Amino acid sequence: MAKFLKKLQEIRENPSIKKKIVFTLVMLAVYRLLVFIPVPFVDISILMSKTISTGDSGIGYFIMLL
Numbered sequence: 001m002a003k004f005l006k007k008l009q010e011i012r013e014n015p016s017i018k019k020k021i022v023f024t025l026v027m028l029a030v031y032r033l034l035v036f037i038p039v040p041f042v043d044i045s046i047l048m049s050k051t052i053s054t055g056d057s058g059i060g061y062f063i064m065l066l
Contacts, residue, residue: 011017 011021
């Protein structure tokens with residue numbers, strides 16, 4: 001446990017890593033907020049029916065994010 005806390009302290013003191021972590025968290029927050037804005041001219045019910053008919057595909061996993 002002490003090793004873990006020491007590593008966290010090193011990360012907190014390193015400005016380069018701290019800047020990268022803050023940037024990542026901000027981008028994640030922006031993404032999570034933008035998810036709730038609907039895409040114009042896209043009918044979700046039609047998109048969902050197409051996804052269900054194709055089965056397990058890449059687009060199916062993408063739709064799960066919506």
